[in-house]
Amino acid sequence: MGRLDQKVLIVDDEKANRKILKELLQEEATIIFAKNGEQAVELAKKHVPDLILLDVVMPDKSGFEVIEEIKNNPITMAISVIFVTGLANSDDEERGFDLGGCDYIYKPFKANIVIARVLMHLELIRQRKMLDKFAHLDALTGISNRRKLDIVLKDEIAANKRDQKQLAVALIDVDFFKQYNDHYGHGAGDIALKKVATTIRENLHRPRDFSARYGGEEFVVLLPDSDLAGATLVLNNMLQAVEDKEFPHEFSKISDHLTISIGAVVIDDNQSNTQEEVLLSADKLLYQAKKNGRNRLVIECI
Template sequence: MNEKLNHEATESSTKRMIKNMGDIEQKILIVDDEKANRKVLKELLQDQATIIFAKNGEQAIELAKKHVPDLMLLDVIMPDKSGFEVIEEIKNDPVTMAVSVIFITGLANSDDEERGFDLGGCDYIYKPFKANIVIARVLMHLELIYQRKMLDSIAHIDALTGISNRRKMDAVLVDEVAANKRDKKQLLVAIIDVDFFKQYNDNYGHGAGDIALKKVAATFREVLKRPRDFAARYGGEEFVMILPDSNLDGAKLVMNNLMQALADKAIIHEHSQVSRYLTMSIGAVLIDGEQSTSPEQVIGIADRLLYQAKRQGRNQIVVETFFKTQAAV
C-alpha cells in the first residue's frame, strides 16, 4: 500500500512539474554498458524527457556533443572509459560543459563519491534501481536545469529586441573561438551597424527607432538557420553575428541575405545619405582555426573592418580572411 501511495505521489508531482514546464522538451542521455539497466531506466523516465542511449564511454561523448542533453545518467564502471574519464572530457568541452551528470553505480564508496562530485557530477543513483528514488532525483534535477535555463535566458536577452545581449555574446565568442582552435575550422565574426541611425532617431523619434531596431533583430532570426549561428545586440544600433564552421562563400551569402532581408522590410529613412530605406554596414573577419587569436583580437578586427565599410560609403560589407583584406562585396 505504501509503495502504491509513493508511486501515485511521485506520478502526481511529475505531472505538476511537466505542466509547469509547458512544452519545453528536455533530453536525457543514459550511458550504461548493460542493456537491462538501459531498459529499466528508459521505462522509468521516458514520460519525463526524450531518451538517448549510449552503451560505452566513447559513444557517450559522441552523442553528448551531437545532442547536448540536459541531463546525463552516467555509469561509473564501463569497459572502455570509466564514467570519471567521460565526465572529464564532457566538462572540458565548451559545447557540453553545462550538461548535468548523475552517476549511476553499484558501489557505495565515499572516495568515489567525492571524486565524482569534484569532477562536476551533481548526484549519485545506486544499483539496484529503486523506481521512486530514480524518478524523484531525475525530476528534481530536470526542474533545476529548467529553472536555471529560464534565469539564464532572462539574464542574457536584450530587453528591447528579444535577441541575445552583450553579456551573452561575450560568453559565446569565448566558447566559439576556443572550439574553432580545437576543431581547426573557420569562424566568422561580424559587427553590424545600422546606417545613419542617429538621424533616424532625431527625425522619427526614439519610439520609431526602437521599432526599427526590433525589425533589424528580426532579420537575424529570418536568415540564421543553423543551431550554432548566433546574433546579439552589441549596444545601441550595433549587432554582432557569429557563424561557426563557416567559409568565405557561405559567410558572404549569409551577410548578403541579411542585408537583403532588411531591404525587403523597406523601412523608410529619408534622412539617410545612402538610401531612402534603412540599411546596414558590416565588418567581418573569418578566422582560421590555426591562427592564435583571442576573442578580443577577433572583435577588434571586425570593429576596424566595420569602420572601413563606413568610410567607403556604408551600406556594404567588408570582410577580411586569414588577416588578408578582401574587396568590399
C-alpha cells in the same frame, strides 16, 4: 519547456538496468542509451542531453573517466550527471562529487527514489536554462546580448582552431540612426532596431549561426565554418534584406529607408586572435564601409 523536450542519456553496460531506467523515466523525458563509456562520450557530444545517468563501473571506461571527458569538453561541460552505482562507498561518492557529479542513485533501483531524484534535477535544469536565457537576451530586440556574445565568440574562436575551419565575424551598424531618433523619436527608434534585429536573424539559417546586439544601433553576427565566399553571400543577402523591407527613413543621406553597413573578417584556424582583436578588426572594416558610402559590406580575410 515540456518534459519530453528534455533529454536523458542512460549509460549502463547491463541491458536489464537500461530497461528498468527506461520504464521508469520514459514518460518524463526523451531517453537516449549508451552501452559503454566510449559511446557515452560520443552521444553526449552529439545530443548534448540535459542529464546523464552514468554507471560507475563499466568494462571499457569507468564512470569517473567518462565524466572527466565530459566536463573537460566545452560542448558537454554543462551537462548534469547523476552517478548510478551498486556500491555505497563514501570515498567513491566524494570523488564523484569532486569530478562534477550532482547526485547518486543506488542499485537495486527503488522506483520512487529514481523518479523523485531525476525529476528534481530536471526541474532544476529547466529553471537554470530559463534564467540563463533571460540573462543573455537583449531586452529590446529579443536577440542575444553583449554578455552572451562574449561567451559564444570565445567558444567559437576556440572551436575554429580545434576543428581547423574558418570563422566569419561581422559588425553591423544601422546607417544614420541618430538622425532617425532625432526626427522620429526614440520610441520609433526602438521599433526600428527590433525590425532590423529580426531581419538579421531571419537571414541566419544554420544552427550555430549567431546574432547579438552589440550596443546602441550595432549588431554582431558570427558565421562558424564560413569561408570568404560563403560569408560574403550571407552578409550581402542580409544587407539586401534590410533594404528590401523598406523601413522608412526620409532623413537618411543615402536612401529614403533604413539601411545597414557591415564590416566583417574571416579568420583561419592557425591564428591566435583574441575576441577583442577580432572585433577591433571588424570595426575597422565597418568604418571603411561607412567612409565608402554606407549601405555596403567590406569583408577581408585576416
